[in-house]
Amino acid sequence: MLLKSVKISVLMAVYNTEFSYVKRAIDSVLNQDFQDFELIIIDDGSEDSNRESILQYVHQHEDKIIYIRHSNRGQSESINRAILFSEGEFITIIDSDDEYKPNHLSACLRELETLDLICSTTETIVDKVEDYYVPDKNDLTKFIHLDEGILFGTLFGRKKVFESIIFKNGYGADSDFYEQAQTQFRVKKFNLRSYIYYRNIPNSICATIKKQVLANQN
Numbered sequence: 404m405l406l407k408s409v410k411i412s413v414l415m416a417v418y419n420t421e422f423s424y425v426k427r428a429i430d431s432v433l434n435q436d437f438q439d440f441e442l443i444i445i446d447d448g449s450e451d452s453n454r455e456s457i458l459q460y461v462h463q464h465e466d467k468i469i470y471i472r473h474s475n476r477g478q479s480e481s482i483n484r485a486i487l488f489s490e491g492e493f494i495t496i497i498d499s500d501d502e503y504k505p506n507h508l509s510a511c512l513r514e515l516e517t518l519d520l521i522c523s524t525t526e527t528i529v530d531k532v533e534d535y536y537v538p539d540k541n542d543l544t545k546f547i548h549l550d551e552g553i554l555f556g557t558l559f560g561r562k563k564v565f566e567s568i569i570f571k572n573g574y575g576a577d578s579d580f581y582e583q584a585q586t587q588f589r590v591k592k593f594n595l596r597s598y599i600y601y602r603n604i605p606n607s608i609c610a611t612i613k614k615q616v617l618a619n620q621n
Contacts, residue, residue: 409439409491410439410491410492411494411512412490412562413441413442413443414482414485414489414497415445415496416445416478416485418447419453420499422457425453425499425500428501429442432503434505435505435508435509436505437508441468441469441490443489444469445471445481445482445485447481448474449472454472457470469488478555479570479571479576480572483570486562492561494562495556495559497556497598498556500601501556501598501599503597503598503599504526506597511523511595511597518560519564520560521590521592522557522559522581523557523595524549525549525557527549528599528600528602528603535549535602536549537552538574549602553578553580554598556598568584
């Protein structure tokens with residue numbers, strides 16, 4: 404049997420994310436104006452209640468969604484594994500508590516025409532102005548504006564890039580990936596803002612690290 408060929412593989416790692424957020428993320432992918440994609444969800448060892456809710460929803464969209472589960476290993480290892488299962492000519496990522504605007508995939512695909520990898524700025528949802536600033540991966544005691552950084556979810560590129568470079572564990576894995584790609588491929592950052600990044604979720608990885616840094620400074 405021939406494997407189904409798709410243009411874009413969208414990868415999502417999930418670990419105990421509230422189901423309403425996961426559903427919002429899934430729906431934003433399903434509602435894209437570009438429909439030649441597969442969504443690969445890697446369940447990174449979520450608790451049973453989270454898993455059952457996701458499975459029930461995925462079951463309704465089996466033509467578009469692939470669900471894989473493994474023991475808890477972290478976002479980077481989960482995305483690395485999802486890459487191995489991907490069939491798309493292009494690969495991109497979405498965090499399980501974020502969402503795409505309806506034109507996100509088509510906008511990224513258009514910008515990538517003469518490039519190998521892109522990233523972009525986001526439409527960022529915050530509760531307060533300080534949330535626009537996150538720890539600098541090179542010096543966690545310093546903070547940079549989100550527009551200056553690289554975010555997992557905005558990476559979009561040819562499969563060969565993701566097959567050549569693996570995501571390392573730890574904070575700043577997305578920036579590290581992009582910096583490595585710069586030495587081997589044609590890369591560029593764009594001001595698209597078609598990815599909606601929710602910085603007002605208190606238990607996110609970035610929010611947790613920022614709290615720790617601020618606590619150590621006091």
